[in-house]
Amino acid sequence: MTPPELDRKSALFLDLDGTLLEIAATPEQVVVPPGLPSLLAHLHHQLEGAVAIVTGRPLAQTDELLRPFSASAAGEHGVSLRYADGTREELPAGIAVPSAWREELEAAVQRWPGVLVEPKPHGFAVHYRLAPEYGNEVWRLVRQLVPPEHPWFHLVPAREAVEIGLRSASKGHAVERLMAHAPFHGRRPIFIGDDFTDEAGMRKARELGGIGLRVAEVFGGDPANVRAWLMEGAQRLDGRSASSIPTGVTP
The missing domain is CATH 3.40.50.1000 (HAD superfamily/HAD-like)
Known part of the structure; x- marks a missing residue:
């Protein structure tokens, strides 16, 4: 093209x-x-x-x-x-990712050298570009935190990363x-x-x-x-x- x-x-x-x-x-x-x-x-x-x-x-x-x-x-x-x-x-205004999710992920990345949590005002991303061997574990945890039926948040796949963002x-x-x-x-x-x-x-x-x-x-x-x-x-x-x-x- x-x-x-x-x-x-x-x-x-x-x-x-x-x-x-x-x-x-x-x-x-x-x-x-x-x-x-x-x-x-x-x-x-x-x-x-x-x-x-x-x-x-x-x-x-x-x-x-x-x-x-x-x-x-x-x-x-x-x-x-x-x-x-x-x-x-x-x-929308006034909705933020629960702090408990971020805390659980930040604790988890201590076990995954090279995996990074990137905080954002309305969500956050988890990057495993430096440690692709932990990709499956990252996805397993974020899926537990954010089920498909969650009313406000969803998982957004990216290049060797996953983001928790607003569904709307x-x-x-x-x-x-x-x-x-x-x-x-x-x-x-x-x-x-x-x-x-x-x-x-x-x-x-x-x-x-x-x-x-x-x-x-x-x-x-x-x-x-x-x-x-x-x-x-x-x-x-x-x-x-x-x-x-x-x-x-x-x-």
Whole structure:
């Protein structure tokens, strides 16, 4: 599959880890290419603000990674939304993962060297990328904590990780909510992601007349190719060569 050409009516919804950034051993070890924030800011200007980061990370953490770029965004797989005017929305408000679950998992990882618990404002993730041999034990425990019929929380599989998140939120819901507001409304959504949690965002983009692109299928599984495509799109939108893009804007 060939990625589409960006045009002035596009709206970009971009996952972060595994899509814009290479996956790292731990969430804290990701490396942000120096030119990425500038590239995103340039596209944000070209598309009149219709660029959103839709990620499993909390919004504050995302902003810190991409500083000084900040725009519309969805954090924790759609639990937290930020609109173009800065308005924030929590979906739903006032629900947090029971502390007893977190305490039980944190006690368990003491027996599993290399397994990490990543706390988030509305949930948490358990990463076993550094210790895949414990994957089955991790899943056995989280399934005991969160049965399939739980009314508020569910298990979200990820790349060598599992997240306990809110059942009512998804990246698809985030795309739908953002597309209902300016500057996204009336545009063609393009959602790019690499993981299971991105599938809902891709489906919603297609439902709304756009397209969902999997990094593995369209970009060879390489975030550098996603960044290169974004750079090419920025050049095409401006009708200029790479040397015309502002200094520091490189993939």
